[in-house]
Amino acid sequence: MKISRLLMFSFFLILAASFLSGCSGGAYLASSWPGLMVDQKTGYLADNSFVYAVNLENGSLKWKFPPDKPEKGKAFFAPPVVTEDGQLIVGGYDHILYSLDSNNGTILWTFPGANDRYIASPLVTSQRIYAPNANGSLYALDLKGSLQWTFQADQPLWAQPVTDGKCQCLYVSSMDHHLYALDAETGSLTWKSPDLGAALVAAPTFGEDGVIFVGTFGNEMLALDAATGNIKWRAPTTDWVWSSAAQKGGVIFFGDLKGTLYALDTAGNERWSKKTDGTIVGTPLLTDNLVYFATENGTVYATDLDGNPAWNTPVSGKIYSPILSSGDALFVTPSEGDALLVALTTTGSLKWSFVPPK
Amino acid sequence: MWNTLIIEPMLNLLLWIYHLIGGNLGLAIILFTILIRLATYPLTASQMKGSRKMQEMQNSEKFKTIQKKFKDDKEKLAQEQMKLYKEMGVNPMASCLPTLIQLPILFGLYGALNQAMASTPHQLLGLSKLIYPFINAAELFPLNKHFLWMNLGQPERLNLFGIAIPTLTILVVITTWMQSKVMTPPPSNPNDQSAQMTKMMNLYMPFMMGMIAYSLSSGLAIYFLASNVVGIAQYAAMGKVNWKNLLPSLKSNKEKTN
Numbered sequence: 001m002k003i004s005r006l007l008m009f010s011f012f013l014i015l016a017a018s019f020l021s022g023c024s025g026g027a028y029l030a031s032s033w034p035g036l037m038v039d040q041k042t043g044y045l046a047d048n049s050f051v052y053a054v055n056l057e058n059g060s061l062k063w064k065f066p067p068d069k070p071e072k073g074k075a076f077f078a079p080p081v082v083t084e085d086g087q088l089i090v091g092g093y094d095h096i097l098y099s100l101d102s103n104n105g106t107i108l109w110t111f112p113g114a115n116d117r118y119i120a121s122p123l124v125t126s127q128r129i130y131a132p133n134a135n136g137s138l139y140a141l142d143l144k145g146s147l148q149w150t151f152q153a154d155q156p157l158w159a160q161p162v163t164d165g166k167c168q169c170l171y172v173s174s175m176d177h178h179l180y181a182l183d184a185e186t187g188s189l190t191w192k193s194p195d196l197g198a199a200l201v202a203a204p205t206f207g208e209d210g211v212i213f214v215g216t217f218g219n220e221m222l223a224l225d226a227a228t229g230n231i232k233w234r235a236p237t238t239d240w241v242w243s244s245a246a247q248k249g250g251v252i253f254f255g256d257l258k259g260t261l262y263a264l265d266t267a268g269n270e271r272w273s274k275k276t277d278g279t280i281v282g283t284p285l286l287t288d289n290l291v292y293f294a295t296e297n298g299t300v301y302a303t304d305l306d307g308n309p310a311w312n313t314p315v316s317g318k319i320y321s322p323i324l325s326s327g328d329a330l331f332v333t334p335s336e337g338d339a340l341l342v343a344l345t346t347t348g349s350l351k352w353s354f355v356p357p358k
Numbered sequence: 359m360w361n362t363l364i365i366e367p368m369l370n371l372l373l374w375i376y377h378l379i380g381g382n383l384g385l386a387i388i389l390f391t392i393l394i395r396l397a398t399y400p401l402t403a404s405q406m407k408g409s410r411k412m413q414e415m416q417n418s419e420k421f422k423t424i425q426k427k428f429k430d431d432k433e434k435l436a437q438e439q440m441k442l443y444k445e446m447g448v449n450p451m452a453s454c455l456p457t458l459i460q461l462p463i464l465f466g467l468y469g470a471l472n473q474a475m476a477s478t479p480h481q482l483l484g485l486s487k488l489i490y491p492f493i494n495a496a497e498l499f500p501l502n503k504h505f506l507w508m509n510l511g512q513p514e515r516l517n518l519f520g521i522a523i524p525t526l527t528i529l530v531v532i533t534t535w536m537q538s539k540v541m542t543p544p545p546s547n548p549n550d551q552s553a554q555m556t557k558m559m560n561l562y563m564p565f566m567m568g569m570i571a572y573s574l575s576s577g578l579a580i581y582f583l584a585s586n587v588v589g590i591a592q593y594a595a596m597g598k599v600n601w602k603n604l605l606p607s608l609k610s611n612k613e614k615t616n
Contacts, residue, residue, distance in 0.1 A: 031478040031479070031480055031481070032478050032479040032480050033479065033480070077479075117477075117478075119478070119479060134477075155500055156500060158479070175499075175500045197496055197497075198496035198497070198499070199496075199499050199500055201479075201482075216496070217486075217495065217496050217499060218496035219496070239486075240486055240495075242483075257483075257486055279483070281483070320479075320483070
């Protein structure tokens with residue numbers, strides 16, 4: 001009978017563990033995709049329990065944070081950003097914003113004032129750090145981590161704020177269907193866009209002539225007047241728009257979740273569109289004459305600015321993060337692939353790949 | 359296949375109810391639970407009927423005689439019991455088969471609720487692929503996860519005087535225990551092995567449900583609580599509930615008096 005009791009108890013424990021592993025620690029493994037930021041020499045990669053600093057020349061690990069084992073509750077997916085004075089700012093799923101020394105990963109300070117996850121990167125300027133949180137708050141901190149002001153939206157903030165650098169203006173996409181323009185110094189509201197009809201998770205893009213472009217989950221790309229927030233035009237897409245628009249000349253490029261890449265002129269007219277093999281989440285990368293983007297199916301595409309294919313190459317895993325470039329290399333961060341960071345040449349050949357140490 | 363047959367229909371039903379009642383996710387979960395329990399009521403009723411028949415058989419003189427006669431010969435005892443099952447028209451699986459059939463529904467419901475919470479980019483991306491065309495996702499998302507004092511996407515805690523009390527967890531434990539107590543017919547022989555197994559199940563189930571409710575998002579804990587309450591109400595509506603099982607001291611005093 002004692003053995004039967006033990007067996008019964010073990011059965012229930014295993015059943016409970018199966019339920020729990022589906023959503024506590026196990027859930028972080030499937031929570032989001034890696035976030036990458038590159039400068040000239042180093043790539044800073046946030047994935048699951050660690051932030052890695054990777055040598056962009058050869059893919060070797062410089063340091064990681066935490067330095068040893070994973071720490072309970074810590075998970076990082078938002079791309080880190082680097083301040084002018086060498087701080088690496090990264091937000092965690094443990095509701096804490098960290099400042100790390102970008103040379104060695106040691107903690108400089110932390111901001112524990114939020115009560116939800118950091119999904120998106122903060123924006124850093126010469127004076128401030130603007131950190132969007134899933135609780136709908138935008139926290140403005142000085143470069144030592146002291147809170148200056150807080151702006152509250154009605155729903156989570158999943159996009160990095162942007163500034164055009166000319167005015168003291170900050171633009172914030174919110175899942176409450178609005179785009180907000182704030183005074184970057186004080187956080188006061190300059191304008192709030194009309195209800196755009198659906199959630200916004202993409203950072204807005206500054207166009208020329210005072211226009212902001214932003215995509216929504218309402219299957220649209222919209223152009224708004226940067227001075228007033230009024231809608232200038234709306235262009236339909238076939239599915240939710242998660243990526244930001246990338247602009248070159250008078251054309252903006254972006255993808256939707258059905259895997260269509262669009263090229264629109266700045267009046268909202270379609271120049272061309274191209275169906276690909278999978279969902280496009282990341283913002284396209286533009287060079288002088290090529291558009292680079294990747295799909296959930298793990299294919300990296302390069303097309304010219306008229307949509308003619310240049311090359312495509314498969315990468316192991318699913319790609320949701322935007323492709324970044326530094327020097328003569330392209331950097332891709334697949335999920336569920338053989339490597340966490342892959343460096344390609346500008347013609348799609350593999351340079352090196354980074355696999356985190358176990 | 360699992361997503362198409364189980365998760366997607368349940369998820370979209372939940373979203374449809376959410377839209378219908380004006381965007382209250384907590385209430386949508388409760389209504390959704392009631393709907394699912396009503397739809398599976400035939401299975402529940404069949405299970406209760408099977409348990410009753412089993413109970414009657416185990417209380418019969420024939421059964422007791424067989425147990426006494428073959429108490430030292432387990433193989434012969436099992437054979438004679440099977441003969442008696444056939445003779446009295448009792449299906450030994452009748453009391454547990456409906457539960458087994460309901461398990462995929464339970465897991466599907468859990469999966470659908472988990473998907474609906476969509477607290478992370480991967481979850482939201484996955485959710486976008488499961489939504490039926492007639493659901494106006496653009497208008498609905500993100501779902502309003504606030505219900506009473508809770509954030510339905512996070513584990514529930516009620517802050518009282520600086521202490522975080524897991525009230526939903528406590529309620530889930532209590533109602534799971536209550537459900538097992540009032541729905542379990544008293545065993546004919548408390549020392550019988552199956553009665554002992556049932557007793558252990560009734561002891562460990564509240565513990566397991568409590569652990570799960572403590573750790574998971576409060577939306578799921580609300581589902582467990584609503585499911586327990588509806589289960590007890592269904593049983594009470596059939597007139598089969600044994601309230602006195604909740605108070606063993608009252609039960610044993612009455613038995614002493616009788």
